Amino acid sequence: MSDRHLIEALLRPPVEFYPAIVHSSCGFICIAAPWSLALHPSIGYGFGSIFAALAIRRFRQGWKIVRYHRNLKRLPHYAMTSKQIPVSRKFLFLGKGFEWEPKHTQRLHDCFTARGSAYLKPSKLFKFARELEKKYDNTFTKFTSSQSFWNPVKPLPPVEGIPAIHGIEPNEIDVVQNISARVGHTVVFGTTRVGKTRLAEVLVTQDIHRGKTPEEREVVVFFDPKGDADMLKRMYAEAKRAGRENEFYIFHLGYPEISARYNAVGRFGRVSEVAGRISGQLSGAGNSAAFKEFAWRFVNIVARALVELGRRPDYLLISRYVQNIDSLFLDYAKTYFDKQDLSLWGNLVEIAANIDIKNLSFSMKERPLIAVINQYILENKVFDPILEGLASAVRYDKTYFDKIVASLLPLLEKLTTGKISELLSPDYSNVQDERPIFDWEAIIRKRGIVYVGLDALSDATVASAVGNSMFADLVSMAGHIYKFGADEGLPATFRNKPQQIKINLHCDEFNELMGDEFIPLINKGGGAGVQVTAYTQTLSDIEARLGNRAKAGQTIGNFNTLIMLRVKEPATAQLLTNQLFTVTILQSMVNSGSTDSSNPDDDKVFTSNTGDRVLSKDVQMVTEANVMNLPKGQAFALLDGSKLWKIRMPLPAVDKDDVMPQSLQELANYMRKNYHVVTNWWESAFTEYAPSQETAKNFEAMMSGMGKPKVADADYEKAALSEIDVPAIDDDTSTEIDMITIDDE
Incomplete structure (x- = not known):
């Protein structure tokens, strides 16, 4: 009835129930007592059926109005267990909702008119029950506050906001996104405690369960600056439910x-990446730019020397040699000169022992051997890029050198202090430490699941530095995959089918993690299978982090899918509303007037007229106020480029056989059972594709024939593992370095 007119009249009494009652009464009489209407029984049954059909039709129209009114105040309960979340290889499930059309803008506008607002207000009985609960706290008020279906005055769920924004469409469907669109990346905006984590749980659950065979599974990485224990437990529970607990890794600074x-900084394509990942955490604004460049240069010198000496760079080694560059210079110089002439080093040491320190410069008085080596390099025009770089560093006065790297030292101190040092600078020789060591190449090859908790509330600087370094490492790995594939370098037996591995990165509070490393990840990472889903509060958070509005726009411009929960910043809401068309809505205006008659001979004293006028008006499809008043767990989503959907996420429901750990201590016990010392180095990267025993024996025989590197000096550190010498790597070389360690018997 209401859909036959130009204006959809849903905010009115359900008058269809009156004809429904009349039709049902007539039908009852025609069937029960046809003789009272002078009808033959067969004819009465026919008329009764017609009246019954009319009654059902009118009742359904009236019930549509009642249901619409109820939806404006309270939405139906919507909850799902983890098992009930649908998993598809073609679609990504987001929740229930509807596609927003101009008619929904019309309905929402009608709700906020003077006539429509009456249908949004709670009843007097509801208000009375709430006032009663404020005054008394006893058994009776417990009854009124119960959420049971038989309670006529049960309170609204604590979701805040305006439920009418979603209630204007009673007919919901499952909202899904085409899985192929995820490579265009997704950004989720929402203020604190409005459902971002719940949305992340829904998406991560699907990513973990997607794919039945090891080749079809996807990599899932969740970056969590806060270190949310609930999210950590959820990921482990889903990994265990999917039979992937052996692929699950926790990296948690807390x-x-x-x-x-x-x-x-242990894995890289070019050695210069090491310096970029560390110096990238330093401020480059104003006068700090020069010191940042100095820091990059000295870290790069140290990293190149470590690689040439066959040592895997880490924060601890770099911190040690940045503060004591002399030691690294002597180590490298001895290695270099021994390759040229084994007797040369001994001659230089002897000269340094007999030199008169009074003839040395002030900066070299306590370093005679370094002065002799420098003099030898200059006189004999020895040129080696790494040796020259180290020599230029040691020529500085120690106090001057400390000043130009002063901004670098506090950062390295934070990254190498306490137990964090054990996580970020792992000791590969410590076989007693059963905690696994992972890198992104191994995680991607074995389709791993990684939870990264950065504990930013305890130390934001360390969290930001580690997060940025991880992103930089991922960018490097994405570039390698883009050029060579994820299985480059493996024997043909171990290679997977020629299909792209999907890497799902979920970045919570990504404004705290992002830097210059994050932009190329979302800009160019799609070609390597990287699919980023980023969660943050406001647009201003990104601008404040990057310090540049243009860079913030560059970042947001790389996200093709936008999901907007409730936000409290108009500029953030405008990211959505500015992408929508204006629509035309209709307004009804009542005209009424009267005119007195001035003709005394006329019988008419006055004339009157009454009418309705329909006016059209152009408005935004969704306004900033609509976005800023969303209830918790609801969002607007721009999917498939420009389609606007209104969605609400399912509430978590308790599953009877849920494998969710009850506490972090219980989770810790589970993880310790899974930690084990890996005997063969390839098992950490290829659990699903373990090589044959024959291949393993051949590899061990090959490695035993290579021998150990020579120990050049007694002052060298004695370690349980000796590292193999690797050839010198130039900055412009794109060959990937992979250090191999051998047990020192």
């Missing part, structure tokens, strides 16, 4: 006892 270990 819980080092159960955390896996990760060397953020």
Whole structure:
């Protein structure tokens, strides 16, 4: 009835019930007593059926109005267990909702008119029950506050906001996104405690369960600056439910006892990446730019020397040699000169022992050997890029050198202090430490699941530095995959089918993690299978982090899918509303008037007229106020480029056989059972594709024939593992370095 007119009249009494009662009464009489209407029984049954059909039709129209009114105040309960969340290889489930059309803008506008607002207000009985609960706290008020279906005055769920924004469409469907659109990346905006984590749980659950065979599974990485224990437990529970608990890794700065270990600068395509990942954490604004460049240069010198000496760079080694560059210079000089002439080093040491320190410069009085080596390099025009770089560093006065790297030292101190040092600079020789060591190449090859908790509330600087380093490492790995594939370098037996591995990165509070490393990840990472879902509060958070509005716009411009929960910043809401068309809505205006008659001979004293006028008006499809008043767990989503959907996420329901750990201590016990010392180095990267015993024996025989590197000096550190010498790597070389360690019997 209401859908036959130009204006959809839903905010009115359900008058359809009156004809429904009349039709049902007539039908009852026609069937029960046809003789009272002088009808033959067969004819009465026919008329009764017609009246019954009309009654049902009118009742359904009236019930539509009643249901619409109820939806404006309270939405139906919507909850799901983890098992009930649908998983598809073609679609990504987001929740229930509807596609927003101009008619929904019309309905929402009508709700806020003077006539429509009456249907949004709670009843007097509801208000009375709430006032009663404020005054009394006894058994009776417990009854009124019960959420049971038989309670006529049960309170609204604590979701805040205006439920009418979603209630204007009673007919909901499952909202899904085409899985192929995820490579265009997704950004989720929402203020604190409005459902971002719940949305992340829904998406992460699907990513973990997607794919039945090891080749079809996807990599899932969740970056959590806060270190949310609930999210950590949820990921482990889903990994266990999917049979992937052996692929699950925890990296948590706040819980080092159960955390896996990760060397953020140990894997690289070019050695210069090491300096970029460390110096990238330093401020480059104003006068700090020069010091940042100095820091990059000295870290790069140290990293190149370590690689040439066959040592895997880590924060601890770099911190040690930045503060004591002399030691590294002597180590490298001895290695270099021994390759040229074994007797040369001894001659230089002898000269240094007999030199008169009074003839040395002030900066070299306590370093005679360094002065002799420098003099030898200059006189004999020895040129080696790494040796020259180290020599230029040691020529500085020690106090001057400390000043130009002063901004670098506090950062390295934070990254190498306490138990965090064990996580970020793992000791590969410590076979007693059962915590696994992972890198992104191994995680991607074995389709791993990683939870990264950065504990930013305890130390934001360390969290930001580690997060940025991880992103930089991922960018490097994405570039490698883009060029060579994830299985480059493996024997043909171990290679997977030629299909792209999907890497799902979920970045909570990503404004705290992002830097210059994050932009190329979302800009160019899609070609390597990287699919980023970023969660943050406001647009201003990104601008404040990057310090540049243009960079913030550059970042947001790389996200093709936008999901907007409740926000409290108009500029953030405008990211959505400015992308929508204006629509035309209709307004009804009542005209009424009267005119007195001035003709005394006329029988008419006055004339009157009454009418309705329909006016059209152009408005935004969704306004900033609509976005800023969303209830918790609800969002607007721009999917498939420009389609606007209104969605609400399912509430978590308790599953009877849920494998969710009750506490972090219980989770820690589970993880310790899974930690084990890996005997063969390849098992950490290829659990699903373990090589044959024959291949393993051949590899061990090959490695035993290579021997050990020579120990050049007694002052060298004695370690349980000796590292193999690797050839010198130039900055412009794109060959990937992978250090191999051998047990020192």
